[in-house]
Amino acid sequence: MSPYKALDLLLFVTLVLLSVVLLSTGDQLHNSRVGICTVEVPTIQLLSEHDRQRPIPQGNGSNPGLSKIEICCSGYARVPHTFYGCEPICKNKCENGNCTAPNVCTCKKGYIHHPVEHNKCIPSCPIGCLHGVCTVSGHCSCDAGYVLGHDGKYCHAVCVGGCGVNAECIGNNQCRCVAGYVRDSQTKSCVPHCEGGCGEGAVCVGPNTCGCKSGFLRQGNICVAGCPKGCKNGDCVAPNTCRCKPGWSLDSTSTICEPHCNPECLNAICVGPNQCDCRKGYVKDSHTSSNRCVADCPGGCPNGQCSAPNFCLCNPGYIKESKSSQNCIRRTRRSAMHFELIPQEMYD
Secondary structure (H helix, E strand, O other), X not given: OOHHHHHHHHHHHHHHHHHHHHHHHHHHHHHHOOOEEXXXXXXXXXXXXXXXXXXXXXXXXXXXXXXXEEEEOOOEEEOOOOOOOEEEOOOOOOEOEEEEEOOEEEEOOOEEEOOOOOOEEEEOOOOOEOOEEEOOOOOEEEOOOEEEOOOOOOEEEOOOOOOOOOEEEEEOOEEEEOOOEEEOOOOOOEEEOOOOOOOOOEEEXXXXXXXXXXXXEEEOOEEEEOOOOOOEOEEEEEOXXXXXXXXXXXXXXXXXXXXXXXXXXXXXXXXXXXXXXXXXXXXXXXXXXXXXXXXXXXXXXXXXXXXXXXXXXXXXXXXXXXXXXXXXXXEEEEOOOOOOEEEHHHHO
């Protein structure tokens, strides 16, 4: 290694160590220096591109690769032409005052804060009075339409009869709605304002706060009509108002939509518009397209007709083979003693 390179390396290490010592000392004193905060950054970011090619010195952070540096805290900025000083920032200029903390103005001697514009300082009596004049006794004499406040420093506007709820007096008999409220054109009172409105079924109950009207229920971010008694097979279109779809009509309770079947269902139940479900023991009549169901006899009815579920009615000239049988057999003669039909099979 040449003597010049060795000298450069020694100078670089010395500067890094000096920076570490200064930062360590500053870290111990930062609590007494307003607006200065300490943060940790990768040590390599503090080096030039040329110095990054050399061995990276150990930093003074929480691990060897980090070094502590001082920066201005949030709300503060560097004092021009200084290295360690940070001063607070006030977005609005402090008129007749000094910025002593972020967005905090401290009035100069002889001045007090403006009652509305807190970044502005106005003369205090006997120097001056807002909406009045300062008398020789050192008290404010307010202009017409204003009265002196209890603090003896401000002249407050007077509104005869007051301004009502959610309003404030801003001048001689001049009222203004407070933030979040607007003047109602009919009642002239200050009512809450909801940006964009609240939609059907809701009402503005506070600044940008919507509440459901009576008879409406909240579902997510909207208010929908409520039908507490029910609205089966229909739509609740207004509080306690059920509307049926085409092919349905309300029953006597106005809570159930019942379907229409035309023609009416025979031996069946109407379950939808022109849709019949056969009762137990009945099947759709295959000989017609109407809403008719006929009795079902699974075993069939030889020489008879199925007149009820699993019950056969014999054709003329036929009788039941037995009481429990569904078979019909031909009759031949009557008994002379009992006048009853005697099946032909009994004489075979």
